[in-house]
Amino acid sequence: MRERIVFAFDPFVIPFTLGMVFIILYLSVGGFKIIAKLSAEEKMKLLKHTFSFAIFKTFRDIIVDCLLHLKIFKRNIRLGYMHASIAFGWFMLIFIGHIEVMLYTPQRLGVLYYPVFFRYFVMKTHETLRGDFFFFLMDLFLLIVLSGVGIAIYKRFRSAIVGMKRTTKLRTGDKIALYSLWLIFPLRLFAESFTAGISGGSFLTITINRVFNTFATNESLIQPVWWAYSLTLGAFLFALPFSRYMHIPTEIFLIWMRNSGIRATSSRDGYAESEIYSCSSCGICIDACPMAVKSENSKFTSVYYLRLMRRRLPGSMNHADKCLMCGRCVEMCPVEIDSCKLKVLKREEEISEKRLRMAYLSEIHTNVNKSDVLYYAGCMTHLTPVIYNSLFKILQKSGTQFSFMDKDGSICCGRPLMLSGDTYSAKELIEKNRQTIINSGAKTLLLSCPICYKVFREEYDLPGIEVVHHTEYINRLLNEGKIAINKSGKSFVFHDPCDLGRGSGIFEQPREILMKAGELRFASEERGKSHCCGGSLGSLSLDKEERNGITKAALATLFENNPDELVTACPLCYKSFKNINGKPTADIAQIVAEQMV
Amino acid sequence: MNRFGYRLSPSSQIDLDVSDNSLFREILAGEPGISTCIACGSCVASCSAGVFDKISFRKALHLLEVGMDTEAVALLEGCMMCGKCTLVCPRGINTRHAIVLIKRKLNKG
Numbered sequence: 001m002r003e004r005i006v007f008a009f010d011p012f013v014i015p016f017t018l019g020m021v022f023i024i025l026y027l028s029v030g031g032f033k034i035i036a037k038l039s040a041e042e043k044m045k046l047l048k049h050t051f052s053f054a055i056f057k058t059f060r061d062i063i064v065d066c067l068l069h070l071k072i073f074k075r076n077i078r079l080g081y082m083h084a085s086i087a088f089g090w091f092m093l094i095f096i097g098h099i100e101v102m103l104y105t106p107q108r109l110g111v112l113y114y115p116v117f118f119r120y121f122v123m124k125t126h127e128t129l130r131g132d133f134f135f136f137l138m139d140l141f142l143l144i145v146l147s148g149v150g151i152a153i154y155k156r157f158r159s160a161i162v163g164m165k166r167t168t169k170l171r172t173g174d175k176i177a178l179y180s181l182w183l184i185f186p187l188r189l190f191a192e193s194f195t196a197g198i199s200g201g202s203f204l205t206i207t208i209n210r211v212f213n214t215f216a217t218n219e220s221l222i223q224p225v226w227w228a229y230s231l232t233l234g235a236f237l238f239a240l241p242f243s244r245y246m247h248i249p250t251e252i253f254l255i256w257m258r259n260s261g262i263r264a265t266s267s268r269d270g271y272a273e274s275e276i277y278s279c280s281s282c283g284i285c286i287d288a289c290p291m292a293v294k295s296e297n298s299k300f301t302s303v304y305y306l307r308l309m310r311r312r313l314p315g316s317m318n319h320a321d322k323c324l325m326c327g328r329c330v331e332m333c334p335v336e337i338d339s340c341k342l343k344v345l346k347r348e349e350e351i352s353e354k355r356l357r358m359a360y361l362s363e364i365h366t367n368v369n370k371s372d373v374l375y376y377a378g379c380m381t382h383l384t385p386v387i388y389n390s391l392f393k394i395l396q397k398s399g400t401q402f403s404f405m406d407k408d409g410s411i412c413c414g415r416p417l418m419l420s421g422d423t424y425s426a427k428e429l430i431e432k433n434r435q436t437i438i439n440s441g442a443k444t445l446l447l448s449c450p451i452c453y454k455v456f457r458e459e460y461d462l463p464g465i466e467v468v469h470h471t472e473y474i475n476r477l478l479n480e481g482k483i484a485i486n487k488s489g490k491s492f493v494f495h496d497p498c499d500l501g502r503g504s505g506i507f508e509q510p511r512e513i514l515m516k517a518g519e520l521r522f523a524s525e526e527r528g529k530s531h532c533c534g535g536s537l538g539s540l541s542l543d544k545e546e547r548n549g550i551t552k553a554a555l556a557t558l559f560e561n562n563p564d565e566l567v568t569a570c571p572l573c574y575k576s577f578k579n580i581n582g583k584p585t586a587d588i589a590q591i592v593a594e595q596m597v
Numbered sequence: 598m599n600r601f602g603y604r605l606s607p608s609s610q611i612d613l614d615v616s617d618n619s620l621f622r623e624i625l626a627g628e629p630g631i632s633t634c635i636a637c638g639s640c641v642a643s644c645s646a647g648v649f650d651k652i653s654f655r656k657a658l659h660l661l662e663v664g665m666d667t668e669a670v671a672l673l674e675g676c677m678m679c680g681k682c683t684l685v686c687p688r689g690i691n692t693r694h695a696i697v698l699i700k701r702k703l704n705k706g
Contacts, residue, residue, distance in 0.1 A: 321694075350701045358675045360650040379645045379679035409648030412677035420678045420697050429677065537680045540697050543630065544689035575684060 001104035001131055004123040004198065008105075012223065013113040016230040019237030020112050026241050027249050030277075034253065037270035042262045049260035058259045066251050067091055071334045075284070076163035078151060083334075085148030087248075092141040100134050116233070119192045120226055124200040131200065139202035142192075145185050153182055166292070168283040168303050173242030180236035181245070187229040194222045244281035251335055254278045264338070267320075267346040268309070275337045279306040285329035285339070290532040291322065293553040294546060302329045302339035309342070318541070320346040324550075325419060325538025326498040331528050340538075347421030347540070358428055364411065366436045373402040374442035376433075378452040379410050380571035387448050387571055390593035391470055397596055398482035402446065405436065415455035416537045426459075434460055446473055448589065450500035450570045451537060457504060469500060471569045474592050475509040478516060485595040491519040492591070493563040495554070495577070496530035497570035510569050510588050517591050524560040531557050533568075535576030551580050559583070567591055616664030620702060624661065627698045630690040634658055640682035640692055650675045654682055654692050661699075673699060 038046065049055060064070050067088045073080030097115035101108055104122065108114045114121065124131075151162070159167045170178065192201060193208035201209065240246060254274045264272040281303055286292050289301040298304075305319040320343035330338050368374065373395070377388050388404075395402050411433055417426035437445060437460075445462065447453045448470045456467045468476075477483045492514045500506050507527050514520045525531050534550030555577065558566055565584045568574055578585045625631055640654040641647055653672045660669035673696060682692040 321697075350704065352704045358646075358677075360646075360675055364649055379677070379681050382645070383643065383681055383684060410645050410679075411649075412645055412679045416678040416680055416693075420693070420700075422678065422700070425677075535684075537693075541628075541691065541694045543691055572684075 001100075001122045001200075002125050003105055003108075003121055005121050008108055008111065008114065008121055010117075010120065010226075012227040012230045013117055014230070015234030016116060016237070017113050019234035023237045023240055030241075031253060034270045034273055037273065038262070039265075042260075042270070045260045045262055046257065049256075054259060058256055061255050061259065062252050065255060065335075066248070069334065075332070075334070079155075079162035079164070082148050082151040082155065082162060085144045086152065089141045089145035089148060093138065093145065096134060096137050096141070100138075103134075104131070117226065117230070119195055119199040119201070119205075120222075123198050132202065135200060135202040135205075139204040142185065142189060143204055146189065149182055149185050164283065164287060166283060166286045166298065168244075168281045168286065170281075171243075171307075173239050174244050174281065177236055177239040177243035177245045180232045180239065183232045184229070184236060187225065187232055191222075191225040191229040194225050244279070247278045247280035247335065250274055250277040251280075254335070258336075264341055264345060267342055267349060272342055272345070275339075275342065276306050276310045278335050279303060279310075279337055280335060281307070282334065284332050284334065288329045288332045290324060290326060290328065290534065290550045290553065291542070291546070294549050297322075297546065302333075302337070305339060305343065306337070317346065317350070319343070321541040322539055324498075324532050324534075324536040324542065326532035326536055327502045328498075328529065328532065331502055344419065344421065347419075348423055349421070351420075351422045351424070353424055358425055361411070361428055361432050364432070366405065366408075366411075368405055368436065368440040368442075369403040370441050371401040371403045372442060373400055373444045373446050374405050374437060374440050375402050375446045375448075376405045376413075376437075376452065376456075377410060378406070378447065378449040378571075379412050379416075380449045380451065380575075382406075382410060384571040384574055384587070387574070387587045387589055390587065390589040391446075391448060391474075393593045394474060394477065394483060394589060394596065398477045400477075400482075403440065403442070405440065411436075413449075413452040413455050414459065415451050418455070418459075419538050420540060430455075430459055434462065437462060437465065444468060444473075446470060448569075448571065448587075450497045450503065451572065454499040454503045469504070469506060469569070471500070471506060471510040471513065471588055474589065475513050478513060478592075483592070484597050485517055485592055486597055487516065488518045488595055490517075490565055491521050491563040492517065492565050492567045493521050493523050493558050493561065494526070494588075495523070495533065495558055495566060495568040495573055496527055497568060497573045498530070498532055498536065500569055501530055502528055510567075513588060513592060514567060517595050519563075521561040521563040523558045525557040533570075533573040533576040535572045537572070547576070548580060551576050555581055565591075611663045611665075613663065618662055618664040620666050620699070621661040621664070623702065624695055624698050628691055628695045630688070631658055631692075631695050633688045634690060635688060637687060639685045639687060643681045643685045645679045645681060646675045646677045652676060654696070658695075670699065670703065 069080055069083040069087060072083050097118055100118055101115045155162050193205045193212065196205040196209035257271055257274060262271050264275065266272065283303055285302040286298050291300050292298040300319050300322040305316060308316040308319060323340065323343045325340045327340055330340055381387050412429055413433065414426035414429040417429065443465060445456060445465055445467045447456060450469065453469045494510050494514055496507065511520060531554040532550060533554050534547040565586060566577060566581055567586050567588050568577065569588045574585060574587050636655050638655050644652050646652045651672065652675055657669040657672040676696055678693060680693045686692060
C-alpha cells in the first residue's frame with residue numbers, strides 16, 4: 001500500500017473535516033460545562049472513580065451498552081441487532097481504519113480525515129495477505145452496518161417489525177441527522193467500490209467495482225461519490241448536536257458519572273443534563289407509558305418531557321405533573337434514564353421552605369402497646385379496612401402478637417408528599433413516625449401498602465427493625481407452617497403493584513402464596529413490565545376519566561388468560577380495580593383469610 | 598329597644614362585587630373539576646390529617662371562591678397529601694391537584 005495523492009489532500013475532505021472539528025469543539029465545551037455544574041463532592045467522586053479499578057467496569061458497561069446494546073437485544077432481537085450492527089459496525093470501521101493507517105501510512109497518523117477516506121488516498125502496490133485481511137474486515141463490517149441501516153429504514157415505515165407499536169415524532173435536526181445516517185454507509189460503499197480498482201478492496205467493494213465497470217467508466221464518477229460521502233458525513237456531524245444522536249457521545253459520559261455514584265439532585269444539574277442529552281428518543285417509553293393508552297396522552301411520555309427540558313421549552317411542568325411515577329419507562333429505558341426522578345425533582349423546585357406547616361405533629365402522642373410485630377395500615381388501607389381485617393385474622397390464627405400503630409388515625413408515611421415535591425414536610429412526617437416506631441420497641445414493622453413499604457425501606461432510618469410487606473409475612477407464616485390454606489379450584493391472576501414489584505423487587509412471594517391457594521395464571525404484562533392500575537398517587541394532574549382508561553387497559557392485560565379472580569397486594573390498586581373489574585377483585589390477605597384452615 | 602344581640606359579632610357579609618377571588622380562578626384554570634363540587638364533605642370525613650387538626654377542603658374551596666384566601670389556606674395547612682379525599686370524591690374532583698396548585702401559588706406569591 002502506498003500513497004497516491006500528493007500532500008494527502010483533496011478538497012472533498014473539507015465538509016467532513018469541518019464537521020469533525022465542529023463536533024469535537026462542541027463536545028469539549030459541553031463536557032466541560034457538565035463537569036463545571038457538578039458540586040465539589042461530585043467532582044471528587046468522579047475523580048476517585050476514574051483512578052480506581054472500578055473504571056474497568058465502566059469500560060465494560062460502555063462497550064456493552066453503547067456498542068453491543070445487549071439491553072435492547074433482550075427486549076427485541078431485531079431491534080437489538082439494528083442498534084448493535086450500526087454502533088459496533090461503525091466503531092469497528094473507525095477502529096480498523098486507524099489500524100490500517102498505522103500499518104501502511106504511519107506518517108499520516110493524526111490527520112483527522114485520513115482513516116475515513118483511506119481508500120481514496122492509497123493505491124495497491126503488491127498484494128499482501130495482511131492488506132487483504134483488513135480489507136476483508138472493513139467490507140464485512142460495512143456489510144453489517146448496511147444491514148442495520150436497512151432494518152432502520154424499514155423500521156421507519158413499519159415499526160412493528162422491531163416490536164414497537166409507536167415511535168417518536170422527529171424534529172428537523174433529527175431528520176437531517178437521520179437521513180444523512182441512512183446515506184452515509186451506502187455512499188461509503190459506492191465511494192470505496194469506485195476506487196476499488198486502484199486501492200484494492202474485498203468481496204463487497206471489488207464485486208461492485210466489477211459490476212459497475214461493465215457498463216460505466218467509473219473514473220469520472222470517483223470524485224462526485226467521494227464528495228457526496230464527505231458531505232453526508234459533514235451534514236451528520238453538524239446536525240448531531242441538534243438531533244437525538246447526541247445520545248451517542250453523551251451516554252458514554254452518563255455511564256461514567258453513574259458508575260461514579262453521582263445522581264441527579266435537581267432537575268437540571270450536571271447529571272440531569274447528561275441524562276436529558278442521553279435520551280435517544282427511541283420511543284420505547286411511549287409503549288411503556290400507561291398514560292399513552294389514550295393516544296393524545298402519548299405527548300406526556302418521558303421522551304417528550306426530556307425533549308422539552310433539553311430545548312428549555314415551556315410546558316415541562318405540566319408533563320412532570322402528569323406522570324404516574326409507575327417506573328415502567330425507567331425499567332424499559334435502554335439508556336436507564338431515571339426520568340421519574342427528574343420529574344419529582346422538577347416538582348420539588350416548585351415548593352420552598354415557606355410552605356404549609358404541620359403544627360399539630362408535635363401535639364400527637366401515639367401510645368403503642370409493646371409487641372414484636374407492629375402493624376401500620378397507612379392512609380390507603382384505612383380506606384379499605386377489609387385488607388387489615390383479613391390480615392388480623394391471619395395473624396391471630398398464627399398466634400402472632402401484634403399491635404396496631406395507627407388505629408386511631410394515621411400520620412401519613414410521607415411518600416405522597418415526596419411525590420408531590422414537598423420533601424420538607426415529608427421529612428417532618430418521617431421523623432414523627434420513626435420516633436413512634438422506635439419507641440414501640442417492635443422488631444418487625446408490618447405494612448400492607450406498597451407505597452408505605454417503599455418509603456419505609458428507603459427513607460426511614462430504623463436500626464434493628466425489619467420492614468416487611470404483608471405478602472412477605474404471610475408467605476413466611478405459610479412456609480413456617482404457622483398457618484395453612486386449602487387449595488381451591490379457583491384460578492387467579494396477580495397484579496404487581498408498581499411500588500411493590502418494580503419499586504421494591506417483590507415478585508415471588510405473592511405468587512408462591514397464590515400457587516398454594518389455587519391455580520395461578522399469567523398476565524400478558526407482569527412482573528417488571530406490570531401495567532399501572534391507574535390509581536397511582538404519583539400523578540398530580542391526571543383526571544378520573546384518564547385514570548379509568550388506564551385501569552381498563554391494565555385489566556385487559558391481566559385477564560388475557562381468563563382467570564376467575566384478580567388478586568393484588570396494594571390497597572390503592574385494589575380500590576382502582578374493584579369498581580371497574582367485572583370479575584371479583586381481592587387483596588392477597590383476603591384470599592388467604594378465606595381459604596385458611 | 599330589643600336589638601337581639603345582632604351587633605355583637607362583626608358582619609361576615611361578603612360583597613361578591615368587590616371580593617377578589619383571583620386565586621380561586623387561577624386554581625380553577627389548573628383544575629377545572631373544582632367547579633363541580635357539591636360540598637358533600639366526603640373529603641373532610643376521610644381526611645387523614647383531619648383526625649389531628651381542623652382541615653377541610655370543602656370549606657377551603659368555598660372560602661377561596663368568595664375571596665377569603667387566608668382563611669382558606671389556614672384550613673389546608675397540615676395536609677399530608679395522602680390523596681384519600683380524591684379517592685372518595687363522588688364527583689371525581691382531583692382535590693389533591695387543587696391543593697398542590699394552591700401550595701405552589703403560595704410559594705410564589
